[in-house]
Amino acid sequence: xxxxxxxxxxxxxxxxxxxxxxxxxxxxxxxxxxxxxxxxxxxxxxxxxxxxxxxxxxxxxxxxxxxxxxxxxxxxxxxxxxxxxxxxxxxxxxxxxxxxxxxxxxxxxxxxxxxxxxxxxxxxxxxxxxxxxxxxxxxxxxxxxxxxxxxxxxxxxxxxxxxxxxxxxxxx
Ligand SMILES: [Zn+2]
Numbered sequence: 188x189x190x191x192x193x194x195x196x197x198x199x200x201x202x203x204x205x206x207x208x209x210x211x212x213x214x215x216x217x218x219x220x221x222x223x224x225x226x227x228x229x230x231x232x233x234x235x236x237x238x239x240x241x242x243x244x245x246x247x248x249x250x251x252x253x254x255x256x257x258x259x260x261x262x263x264x265x266x267x268x269x270x271x272x273x274x275x276x277x278x279x280x281x282x283x284x285x286x287x288x289x290x291x292x293x294x295x296x297x298x299x300x301x302x303x304x305x306x307x308x309x310x311x312x313x314x315x316x317x318x319x320x321x322x323x324x325x326x327x328x329x330x331x332x333x334x335x336x337x338x339x340x341x342x343x344x345x346x347x348x349x350x351x352x353x354x355x356x357x358x359x
Pocket of ligand 1: 193194195196197198216217218219220221
């Protein structure tokens with residue numbers, strides 16, 4: 188535990204540095220909601236807080252992602268939460284498929300099992316989302332680049348995936 192003062196609102200904070208993910212550069216002050224640089228934690232300060240002005244920082248939890256299907260002429264907006272494990276995403280069909288997320292769309296260029304997203308826990312208690320093309324006929328655009336055969340990318344907030352003519356947005 189490290190004690191610091193929020194540089195914005197001056198509240199005393201107790202931070203469990205071991206619970207902060209190593210890949211973040213700042214965290215949110217629970218009182219004023221502004222960002223505090225992680226580098227402040229290396230400064231040992233803040234002795235003599237009274238317990239009343241001390242807020243315990245919750246460990247930063249990275250959450251499960253979700254996929255938003257962006258509405259267009261062929262498709263209405265749809266939202267699909269992701270869970271730990273493998274999701275196969277494609278066009279909804281009356282035929283049986285392996286897809287776990289079936290998108291209602293008139294976009295025939297979307298395969299029925301177009302992409303895979305594997306969700307795995309990372310050691311910091313968050314989740315990582317791995318996207319790959321599922322040998323689809325028309326391939327998959329990830330942030331405007333085609334995914335290669337067998338290529339796997341780690342999704343980040345606001346990434347764009349295009350399957351067929353349909354745009355999907357990934358958010359955490
Ligand atoms: Zn603050």
